[in-house]
Amino acid sequence: MSNAPEDSRPSGGTGPQEAKADGVERVVPQRGPGPAPGSRRGPGAFMAGQSTEKALDFKGSSKRLLATMSPERPLMLFALFLTAIGVTLNVLGPKILGNATNQILAGVAGEKTKAFAGLSRAQVLSSPRLPAGVRDMLNGVDFIPGIGMDFDAIGRTLGLVALIYFCSAIVLASQGRITTSLVQRAVYRMRQDAQAKLARLPLSYFDGQPRGEILSRVTNDMDNLSQTLQQTLSQIAMSLMTIVGVLTMMFYISWELALLALVTIPLSVVLAARIGKKAQPEFVKQWGTTGRLNGHIEEQYTGHTLVKVFGRQQEAIDEFDAQNETLYQASFRAQFISGCIQPAMMFIGNLNYVFIAVVGALKVASGSLSLGDVQAFVQYSRSFTQPVTQVASMSNLLQSAVASAERVYALLDAPEQSPDEVDAPTVEQVRGQVEFENVSFRYKAETPLIQDLSLSVKPGQTVAIVGPTGAGKTTLVNLLMRFYEIDEGRITLDGVDIARMTREDLRSRTGMVLQDAWLFGGTIAENIAYGVPNASIERIVAAAQATHVDRFVRTLPEGYDTVLDDEASSVSAGERQLITIARAFLAEPAILILDEATSSVDTRTEVLIQRAMNSLREGRTSFVIAHRLSTIRDADLILVMEQGRIVEQGTHESLLESQGAYSRLYEAQFASAVAEVD
Missing domain, CATH: 1.10.287 (Helix Hairpins)
Incomplete structure (x- = not known):
């Protein structure tokens, strides 16, 4: 869809969603992995891995990200509480396991000191019969001379260790589930906010941004944010608590x-x-x-x-x-x-x-030091290095997540179109009287496009708009649809200023058929009924027959139930255009806008479409933008535009007789056609 002259509009295009505008030129903050000038566009932009950029304002964006997650604060606190419990249990495990080792060692020492049965531990250690090296080793062992292994005590200790590790696993699994829930809820809300924001953004925003960049913000950056927060939130909290717990136990032991x-x-x-x-x-x-x-x-x-x-x-x-x-x-x-x-x-x-x-x-x-304490310390030293390394490695992931959040916030903070009036007037029965009164508009403040344009269109008239590329033809109908807001003057529909009407009310009275035929993934019947979701199959078929869609749909194996992909590759370009015309026909709008609607069809189909358009335009005010002047000969009024101004207006015959701009366009077009034939 081209919504402005090629030489006066920024590139970028629009997506299939309805774009709205307030017409104010703004500079939208842009940053991040947008395609470089001259670079190829393709799936590589979405398969290149996680974002490696760093946030411009890490501290501020981090605070805002935490604020975004504030509705989940109770869950966050509960997750931290469970993390603390799980880490504490994990930290206690090696120490208790060391006690089991000490109990085994005490049993071995008791067996080896049977000769001292009946004496106390202190008496055994002070006995001159005990070798000095053995005395030093047994000094840290709490044994009873002559008493061997206490397997019940060892079993209870090992059972306690197993129970501790099992409880820790359950607690940390619950913590992981809660963390997943709070992260996904937060990102879910951000996706909702982004989708709602796209509906409120002006068309100028979409024109000033590469399409892939906008898609990247609402898909790649959201996914990166979700995955990274999922990985880092619980891991960092667990690692930091593990470091503190393990370090405490290490100093406690030695x-x-x-x-x-x-x-x-x-x-x-x-x-x-x-x-x-x-x-x-x-x-x-x-x-x-x-x-x-x-x-x-x-x-x-x-x-x-x-x-x-x-x-x-x-x-x-x-x-x-x-x-x-x-x-x-x-x-x-x-x-x-x-x-x-x-x-x-x-x-x-x-x-x-x-x-x-x-x-x-x-x-x-x-x-x-006892052997069990050394064993526990070795385990602690092993588990101490890992969380330290994890915390260090998480810093890049956090930078990536905050950078993605920053890009999403840039989208959410973009200036929106002006809101509709609360008590907006409406036109109960649209007749189609359209007035342009001293309208001026410019896409860029320093580049005037339309200046002091006045035009009166009577109900039911067909108005054709012609002129060279960049003359402002499409801009004129964009202003009528309020895709952009005018700078000066006003446009009225049946005497009501459209600037005071709600955009939804205005656009519900208008049907558009654009040069770029957009179809969504769905059946042919669903695509035709896009503007009238509850239309019966009889009405859909009637609209298809009136616009000559029925003739090729009947040749398809599934007929109207044929499923089209998002590129509609199963039908030709001309057939796609016919389906969009049938869509407008079914909607029965009061005002019809045709922007090069027949540019993608062959000559025979174009004749059929013109017949269908003649019946569709009956009783409706129609605006037709055309480069092929042969298609607008029967228009009630032809406007010739140059550099944003209407330089001529009249019927086909009167404009040819005047030998002005229209005559030159007509002669040049048909002279080139004759030259091509020769």
């Missing part, structure tokens, strides 16, 4: 070993950051190359017929091979460098493990 374990943490963080910093540019290159490769594939696939016609298969293959090789190299480097983080962390963790094991063994041998 402050010397705890300090030794902390020595390697800065090294782990610095190493992970260094490797991540080197890997990130490679990932950016990988994703960029992926986008270009996918764009090339899409381009060659959609244009495969022309590629074969011009014999360019080998060049296409060569370009694919070159880009594929570039992607291979970039992917290999990115994956290899990032893959080095885990081995490096494992190496540092193993060094840490060796230090703790050696020092812990010495402490056990000296009797200053």
Whole structure:
């Protein structure tokens, strides 16, 4: 759909949804992964992985994101409470398991000291018959001389450990479910807000934004936000609490070993950051190359017929091979460098493990620490490095999530069209009297387009609008539909200023058939009945017969139940246009706008369409924009526009007799037609 002259409108186009406007020129904040000038568009833009950009205002956007999730605050607090319980249980597990080890060791020590049965532990340890090395080792063991394994006590301890870990799993699973619920609810509301916002945005916003950029904000950025928050919210909370809990237990068991374990943490963080910093540019290159490769594939696939016609298969293959090789190299480097983080962390963790094991063994041998405590400490040291690394790695994901949220908020904050009046007037029975009174309009403040235009159209008249590209033809009907608001003057419908009418009321009285035929995924009958959802099949068939759609629908295996995809590839371009005309016919509008409605059909079909349009226009005010002057000879009034002004108006015969702009257009068009025939 082209809603403005090609030389006066920003590019971008509109989607199938209804676009509305207030006509005010605004600068919409744009940022993020929009396509670079000259770059190919294709699925690569959506398959390039997560956003790697960082938020412009991380702090402010983070606060706003938290505010967006504020309705879920009770769930968030409950999830944090469950996280604290689950982490606490996990942290207690190794310590209690260490007690089981101590009980086993005490049983072994009791068996080995049967010769001292009847004596107390203190008497055994002070006995000169006990070797000094054994005395030091048993000094940290709480045993009873002569008493062996207490399997009941060991079983109860192991059962308690199993119960603790089971309860922790249940609690953390519940926490994960709650976190999933609150994240999805928040993103669900954001999707609703974005959809509602799109309906309130002016057409100028869609004209100033690439279509892929808008789609990316409401799809890719929403998905990235959802997935990243899902991964990071519970993981960061759990990791931070685990760090605090594990560190507390480590210092509780042995402050010397705890300090030794902390020595390697800065090294782990610095190493992970260094490797991540080197890997990130490679990932950016990988994703960029992926986008270009996918764009090339899409381009060659959609244009495969022309590629074969011009014999360019080998060049296409060569370009694919070159880009594929570039992607291979970039992917290999990115994956290899990032893959080095885990081995490096494992190496540092193993060094840490060796230090703790050696020092812990010495402490056990000296009797200053029990074997169970050393075992628990080793487990804590193992589980301490992992959450630290996770918190460091989550920072990039959080940056990505906040950046996506920022882009969505930029859409939600975009200036909206002016609201309709509360007590807006309406026209009960539309006759079709349209008046343009001293109308002026410009897309850009510094570039006037329509100036002081006045026009009177009587009810039932057919008004044809012709002129060179960029003259303002489509702009004129866009102003009538209030896709844009005029700068000066007014437009009236049956004496009522359309600026005071609600947009819905105005547009419900108007039918449009555009040059670009838009059909949605659904049956042919559903597409025809788009403007009248409750229309009976009899009315649908009648409209199809009047517009010559029925003749080709009957040839399809499923008839009116034939399902069209979003590109309607199962029917030709001319047939798509016929379906859109049938859609307008069924709606029975009071005012009809035809914007190059027959440009996609052949000459024979065009004659049929003209006959259908003649019956459709009966009793209705019609505006017809046409480049083929042969199609508007019978118009009641022909307007010739140049540079936003009406330079001539009259009937076909009178304008030809005047030998003015229309005559020159007519002669030039038919002279070129004769030249083509010759």
